[in-house]
Amino acid sequence: MLRALLYLRLTSLKNQIISRAKRLRQLKYLLGALVGGAYVYFLFFLNFGGASGSRGAARTAATQALAALPSPEALTQTLPLIAAVSAVLLLGIVILAWVIPSNSRGLRFTEAETAFLFPAPISRRTLIHCKLLSSQFSILFTSLFFTLISNRWTFLGGNALTHAVGWWFVLSTLNLHFTGAALTLSRLVEGGVSPLRRRLTVLGGLAVVVGLTVAWVWRDLRAPDAEDFAGVAPFTAYLLGLLDHGVLGTLLVPFKFVVGPFLAPDARTFLFALAPALLVMLAHYSWVLRMETSFEEASLAAAEKRSATLASVREGKRVFASTHTHTHARPGPFYLGSSGRPELAFLWKNLLSTATYFNLRVLATAAAIILVGSKWFLTGTTPDIRAARVVVGMISLAAGAYVLLLGPHLARQDLRGDMPHADILKTYPLRGWELLLGQILAPVAILTGLTWLCLLAAALTLQPTGRMALTFTPPVLWAIALGIAAVTPFVGALQLLILNGATIIFPAWFHSLRAAGPGGGIELMGQRLIFVFGQFIVILTALLPASLTALALIFATQWLIGATAAIALATLVVLVVLAGEVWCALWWLGERFDRLDVSSELRP
Amino acid sequence: MIEVSGLTKRYGGFTAVRDLSLAVQPGEVLGLVGPNGAGKTSTLRCLAGIIPATAGNVRIAGHDISTDPVAAKRALAFFPDEPRLFDYLTIRQHLNFVARIYGVADHEAIAGPLLEELEIADKADQLPGELSRGMKQKLAIACGLLHRPSVMFFDEPLTGLDPLGIRRMKDSILKRAREGAAVILSSHLLHLLQEVCSHVLILKKGEKIAHGTLPEISAQFANGESIVSLEEIFIRATGGSEH
Known part of the structure; x- marks a missing residue:
């Protein structure tokens, strides 16, 4: 069955590439491609080469400033902090997935997919695999795009390959987490748990973590004083002390595992970082597969909503796809008589x-x-x-x-x-x-x-x-x-x-x-x-x-x-x-x- | 009322309508039929002034659509196959808007009975998003009829309507024709044409292959048979294929 789904994805991708190549015969698309290509080249590829790149003259001032920032010694001091802060960011994203869940985030099927796949003799587990497989295409593309951006952050070390793989780990794990969260929430809804109760539970858990961290800081770690703000090094040391120990430190460990490959400064560290990141990802995969719950209804609603939103954007009624839909009638802004200027x-x-x-x-x-x-x-x-x-x-x-x-x-x-x-x-x-x-x-x-x-x-x-x-x-x-x-x-x-x-x-x-x-x-x-x-x-x-x-x-x-x-x-x-x-x-x-x-x- | 001579519409090298001439008098209903891609919609859109004709003349209520489009458009109404409505305007606000565009002074006096006739009066303060497909179609019709047009063009008017809606639509078209409107409608539903139209024009690959009253067309393709259905006429006239 997965072969058929893979065929669907690859054929769709191939046809999309062919149709885009064909339309380049029209002047409007050809000009657009030339200008867009030049923009992308000047924005990303001119500087591509990472830390070892030698095209210094072409670099922008911002890139040069970033490249000039850390010395190797400073790098060893800064990287753990970057890892901890990245882990905190990931934690925030994950919390949002639970507090403000999106029906479409975890179970992103298109209308065509729901029409063909849902009535087909396919098990729910295979459908989930299909969804995960589908999302890999966009994750791979996004990873490459992010690599183009992050490859200019030469202070991180690493190279294009480690960055691409790192991004792939981060995005894939997040995607698995969103899917798992969506399935878990579907099960909770089926079990009669209200959205308010769910939010209160998540926020309550978060409050407990914050409370325990504050209590731990109060008891074991001194409160920040003027010396901690005296420079980058003491401030970094203080923050690391806060983020690497206690309840928060423990909570951030899996998130640090996830960002580990991306932040690896060299090949050896990268290889060592792969196993923990893979472990977290496999744990998520196992969690998603164990969630035997009904998600079809939510997916159908999400697909229809997305389709309507996209149609609205295409008709020029909205600039951004996320703009909320206006659905209520209201009185006219002023009295409009039958006669007068039609404008x-x-x-x-x-x-x-x-x-x-x-x-x-x-x-x-x-x-x-x-x-x-x-x-x-x-x-x-x-x-x-x-x-x-x-x-x-x-x-x-x-x-x-x-x-x-x-x-x-x-x-x-x-x-x-x-x-x-x-x-x-x-x-x-x-x-x-x-x-x-x-x-x-x-x-x-x-x-x-x-x-x-x-x-x-x-x-x-x-x-x-x-x-x-x-x-x-x-x-x-x-x-x-x-x-x-x-x-x-x-x-x-x-x-x-x-x-x-x-x-x-x-x-x-x-x-x-x-x-x-x-x-x-x-x-x-x-x-x-x-x-x-x-x-x-x-x-x-x-x-x-x-x-x-x-x-x-x-x-x-x-x-x-x-x-x-x-x-x-x-x-x-x-x-x-x-x-x-x-x-x-x-x-x-x-x-x-x-x-x-x-x-x-x-x-x- | 509708006078067309030598109408031609080309898209690049493709000719959608070729040298079409016709006339529809007040009270007549002309059915435009033909296989897919025969040029029916292009013809209607040229007649309504939506798209410019490549060649030929179109006169609506005595006004040339290319040289005096405002006067010509004041006399006509075009009903597309899909109702095109504004998402943010209620039924009543749609009519208010259209009344101002066409300068319909007594629009409230006209709108009330019109909404009653179309059975959407109780939905007057609802947005299109809250209406069914049939209701939307009725709203589009109400907007088109508000300025009492003397010329009407219907493109597949029965699409998406339920049986009762189809009956009402047929009655509505006939009522306007009896009141003196000249009507052209395109449809694949031949039984509709048989019931509603006084005249039929068959198009194939942009060219007129038959035009006249139903008895005249029947006689043209009867091959000696006494009773021939419009479906049979259509198949004989078009050769039974799009090509």
Whole structure:
């Protein structure tokens, strides 16, 4: 039976590789593969060679810094600590598997597998073997990928082979543990144990371990003092004393066994580390096989849920597969009458598809909190409060820039989300530009609201001192803030038009990215890179005329009419330029959408 | 009401529809039949303005779909085989949205009886995710009928409907035709066409091989027999294969 399952896996893998190779005949995939391949090469392979690599000139500064960190003596001191900390991390992951179990984590069958394998004359044990076998393919791939990353951590010692095998031990053991935990929890559920009771039991056990450790530290080990924080060596020694002894030390032993092969600095240590790691893995394997419990129902539900989630991602309704599903009806964001501009119908519809907290009431509340909070900040004169004011102001500015520049990639309540409905959209009695304008209104409103909040916080908290205060007087600062606030919707609209325009001008590229869902291979990674780079170039080009005009105007007129008035004048001109660009983009892209042949373009 | 002349649709080197001409008057129901890949869906999508025709002219209620698409689309409704609904809008909100798009001033007065007729009035505040396949289909139909279209295109309208739903759908199509709508529907269910359609057009490999009223088509492929079923006509006309 396992031969048949192996055949299924290998044939699927072979066909996947062949189909991916075949599609490279299409320009979009070929370009994507070239760009993606170059990215991977420069990111990983240029430095591949590990500790003995001699391409120092090509190394990044970060890699050089990492490589230069430990001396051999320091390595012998640091490795046990790294092993202990890694073991603690693994312990944390394992605890999470018990406290917050995922139905799909342990029993990951696809819908096709459940359809073919569950009704087939296969024993439950063989199904588990099938699952373990299936997961080995992804574990092997992930191990290789992680090896590419970890091979640059030259301070660890070892080589690519020991790292790959080490990762394989870690990932395989974790996978076995997840499977065992899922099966055990299924049995507990069958036995009538509630999720709350299960969580309380796990957390109670954890509390006991923590309590015993604290008690042991209190009794046998001294509490940390200033000397322990005097340097790396004393701090390392203190932590090792804590993690290597007592209850915690005993609890971490199997986890240290698991990470042993990966952290082995040389071949001899590696060989010695293999046996304990193998022992832990075999113990897990034995545990999983002994769990004779019904898991089919949970697997079916998980497979259906995963399939629905993936479909949702492919339709562009979600960016990340883990985003929760919206399932509750709610009233419209505002009254939508039967007559009036049809674009507002799209704003109304798309606001309904966002999270409930994107509304005017929340925006006003947040603005009020910022106003009250900043008042307290402004009245405080101690150095601490002044410093905090600067920090809050800078964070607000950075957050505003982040929302404005990267927000359009996340706020997808526009044509990108509605492209699967393109055939219905095209039957509406609307011009392309009307439809496109309507589609981008919701994300523009959301991003503008968020950016304005950040801007408000920054304007209220950032108060220049010294010579800066002479130039950036309060009226000038407010003129700048209001100017930025005024152009924000237009910059957001331009960003969104670029992204929506990409789906109209290159629908086949968009479709291939959407159809792939998350991940999807090196060629799709390359396509995404091309898109991001293209967007960056286009937005820079679009903002350049307005920015240059604004700077020239401020420089030329501030001597005559004052800085505040010059900024206001420049803002007006920038608004005119940006509005013109938005209108041109809407008109041109609208024409393109009208001519878009959804049947021939949206083919993978 | 629907006038098509020389309609051609090509995808690269492949011709899906070749030089198709037809006319459907108010009150007529034209059944579009043909083997898989005959070009039925491409034809319907060209007529509804979803995809551009490579050549030819399409006039909907007197408006050219390529030069005056907004006016033409205001008069038509397209019903795809799979209902395309917005996940976050309830039935009532779908109708509200469509009313604004089409500028249906008295939409609440129309929507109430429409939902009653389609038997989904009690589900008006539910999301599509909470509806069965048939209910979703009914919602899509309600959205299409809200602006009282004079031209309707149905692509496999009975897919996924239960027997009662099929009966209601047939009645609904006939009712709209009696009220003066011009209807084109594509379906593989020949008994539906026999019951609903006044005219039939048979397509094969993108070309029209027969077009006329049911008696005319029957006479064309009867070979001297007095009673010939549409199924038999279809098999004789298409040669019994996709190719």
